[in-house]
Amino acid sequence: MxxxxxxxxxxxxxxxxxxxxxxxxxxxxxxxxxxxxxxxxxxxxxxxxxxxxxxxxxxxxxxxxxxxxxxxxxxxxxxxxxxxxxxxxxxxxxxxxxxTLEALALAAHRRHGVANVVTAMDARMGEIYVAAWRCRDGATEPLLAEAVMPPEQLQLPPADGREGWYAIGSGWSLWEAMPAEVQAAISRRDAEAExxxxxxxxxxxxxxxxxxxxxxxxxxxxxxxxxxxxxxxx
CATH class of the missing domain: 3.30.420.40 (ATPase, nucleotide binding domain)
Incomplete structure (x- = not known):
């Protein structure tokens, strides 16, 4: 190595x-x-x-x-x-x-063992940087390509299994602006992680x-x- x-x-x-x-x-x-x-x-x-x-x-x-x-x-x-x-x-x-978004996904997986991770960072000006990942055995697979958008426009792919999505990153401080269907799909969130x-x-x-x-x-x-x-x- x-x-x-x-x-x-x-x-x-x-x-x-x-x-x-x-x-x-x-x-x-x-x-x-x-x-x-x-x-x-x-x-x-x-x-x-x-x-x-x-x-x-x-x-x-x-x-x-x-x-x-x-x-x-x-x-x-x-x-x-x-x-x-x-x-x-x-x-x-x-x-x-x-x-940086993939690093956040790996952090969630390493700390909590979660498989479905959606990462979001505050992009300022009312927007977020966002991506979604499937994590297994220390590896990450992109499910939603990295993008910048208003939080109101976020749509998530179906989660793998019954776990729901783990949301991580400063972008989740804009939780109130997220669509209702996105909020319903999130099982846990950490808006403090960097x-x-x-x-x-x-x-x-x-x-x-x-x-x-x-x-x-x-x-x-x-x-x-x-x-x-x-x-x-x-």
Missing amino acids: PNLLALDASSSACSAALLIQRGGGEPRLVSRFALTPREHTRRLLPMVDEVLAEAGLTVAELDAVSYGRGPGSFTGLRIAAGTAQGLAYGLDLPLLGVS PAAEEMVLLAARDYAQGARPAAHETQPIYLRDQVAWQKGK
Whole structure:
């Protein structure tokens, strides 16, 4: 297994995670996470230093870098992208972009064992970033493609089995604006959860194992709409 570093600043949270394996043993995951609105620039690189120090690893021992490529805060995405690209360029490493919505889905699955997950992040201006996923055995399968829309327009595919949908992400703070049929399909929801590098590094490891080796200049943030640049900076 490669040594992978992940960074995220796509929301009010800032995080870094490191996945390492040495001597054929079990992989080790080291992470940092903090709610730090407007402090991402100051906090991100120190978090990287902390996870490397805790793991006893140097940047020269990394095999790839990854980051939360969006959707999310325009300012936060640019901070994470710039930091990750700088590391990848400087170390001549591949740079893997990871979906923030998929990271939320994996977080719900890891923490609660849920199979049907609908992820939504507040996109500001009365809209949400949204996607739906089927999760099994630590793997995610997209059922509803990532999109940006007013919450009133959200429609969900049928849930798999009797479980109903687990709703996660800041977009669910707009619950009152969701259609009645969407509300009826939701069994549980967590509007406080933010994307985290801990899940992103696991998703990046999956992609790396499948042969993904994009160069630093090939990996760009995903905004879903140009107007996201107007949203309030983190």
